[in-house]
Amino acid sequence: MNLPAPNDPELDTLLGAYALDALEPGERARVDAYLATNGRARDEVDELRESAASLALAPVDDATAPPDLWDRITSTIDAEDASGGTGGEGDDELAARRTRRGMNRARWLSLVTAAAAVVALVLATQVVSLHHRLNDAQRTGEQAAAGAFDRAGHAKGARQVAFMQTGGAEVARLVLLPDGSGYLKNDGLVPLDAQHTYQLWALTGTTAEPVAISAGVLGAHPKASAFVTATDVHGFAITVEKTPGVGQSSQIPVASATIT
Amino acid sequence: MSDAQRRATADGELARLVADGDRLALSELYTRHSGPCFGLARRVLADRVLAEEVVQEVFLRLWRRPERFDTTRGSMRSFLFAQIHGRSVDLLRAETARRAREQREAFRSPTIDVDLERAVAELSEGEAVRRALADLSDGERGAIELAYFGGHTYREVAVLLELPEGTVKSRIRSGLLRLRAALIDAGVNE
Numbered sequence: 503m504n505l506p507a508p509n510d511p512e513l514d515t516l517l518g519a520y521a522l523d524a525l526e527p528g529e530r531a532r533v534d535a536y537l538a539t540n541g542r543a544r545d546e547v548d549e550l551r552e553s554a555a556s557l558a559l560a561p562v563d564d565a566t567a568p569p570d571l572w573d574r575i576t577s578t579i580d581a582e583d584a585s586g587g588t589g590g591e592g593d594d595e596l597a598a599r600r601t602r603r604g605m606n607r608a609r610w611l612s613l614v615t616a617a618a619a620v621v622a623l624v625l626a627t628q629v630v631s632l633h634h635r636l637n638d639a640q641r642t643g644e645q646a647a648a649g650a651f652d653r654a655g656h657a658k659g660a661r662q663v664a665f666m667q668t669g670g671a672e673v674a675r676l677v678l679l680p681d682g683s684g685y686l687k688n689d690g691l692v693p694l695d696a697q698h699t700y701q702l703w704a705l706t707g708t709t710a711e712p713v714a715i716s717a718g719v720l721g722a723h724p725k726a727s728a729f730v731t732a733t734d735v736h737g738f739a740i741t742v743e744k745t746p747g748v749g750q751s752s753q754i755p756v757a758s759a760t761i762t
Numbered sequence: 763m764s765d766a767q768r769r770a771t772a773d774g775e776l777a778r779l780v781a782d783g784d785r786l787a788l789s790e791l792y793t794r795h796s797g798p799c800f801g802l803a804r805r806v807l808a809d810r811v812l813a814e815e816v817v818q819e820v821f822l823r824l825w826r827r828p829e830r831f832d833t834t835r836g837s838m839r840s841f842l843f844a845q846i847h848g849r850s851v852d853l854l855r856a857e858t859a860r861r862a863r864e865q866r867e868a869f870r871s872p873t874i875d876v877d878l879e880r881a882v883a884e885l886s887e888g889e890a891v892r893r894a895l896a897d898l899s900d901g902e903r904g905a906i907e908l909a910y911f912g913g914h915t916y917r918e919v920a921v922l923l924e925l926p927e928g929t930v931k932s933r934i935r936s937g938l939l940r941l942r943a944a945l946i947d948a949g950v951n952e
Contacts (some may be wrong), residue, residue: 518935519916524909553938558802567800678907
């Protein structure tokens, strides 16, 4: 039985650089050996790696994988399945496990398709309903909406949030009342051309796994808008769309707001 | 399992389904994490083609060896990012790749397809990371960014910053620990 290695202050100082892949090969091998027998150091590296992983979430200009990359991955998997695996260690065990499971797969795949259709129908109905209610509200006009925005800010239970662009600038404000009605006031969303429009999205679900429901079309040059949405939202997002009132968006939000 | 159920399934359970040969589970993990993975690889390598190769390799490795992800040692995201970063740095440290990087300009490409909910979550987390990074000392932040995004060893960072190696080691470690605490406070990390 191997005894746990005692703490080594010199190697401990290397753990941060180890988590960033910033050691040279010889030092890395020493730390690997240290981690194999020192649980405390291993736990610290796990923590440091979580920090390192967070760095990858810092905003970048383009973090979208090319659309054909997934096709290339599945093509490779298909080719490996056809040839009986990669020939690597553990292939047989993994293949056997997957074969056992595959016997049950065909039946539930058809259920997945049916369930997806139902979900799509429900979401579409929600979107249409919200749009009808929004259209009613929009008829009150932007001036009325701007006045309502100011009054709503003083209402009991009103929650006020600011829309921030990725770079941190505040571009719009929103007041949400407990009954789900809300008002948005534009402070810095730039006017769009006639072929584009802003669209507002309410975020439900969890913060980590939000579900976006359209809360209405804001127009190309919004000043103030009224809308009605669900009461359990935890945030909002604004996108720029070519087609007004899309049920799902494929655009990166130009601004987002979190209700705290 | 419906699409909606799969979208609500935790990464750890999806990893177990991948081990069972469930490609839809792999597809869901790809949907969740491929964007930041690609962004990280592209930022380190400054090369779109190499970044695509790294992302492809890492997700294929997850399909072929799902047991290497251990839920007790961290999140799927940190596991994938560690794989992406390690492979990217390996490529970068090959002399030819480093030379090529020095000759390339920053890469830009049009946005093609984005999951809105995912994009919102990433924007929110990204802003939290940006704020947490801004709260580090200049010395900590500079050393971490050069090592992580520049692909430099800490010895190279020490030369670049004209600092003792011990100082750089300490700053990297203390900076990462402070970053971790700040992100836990912000609800980004558990």
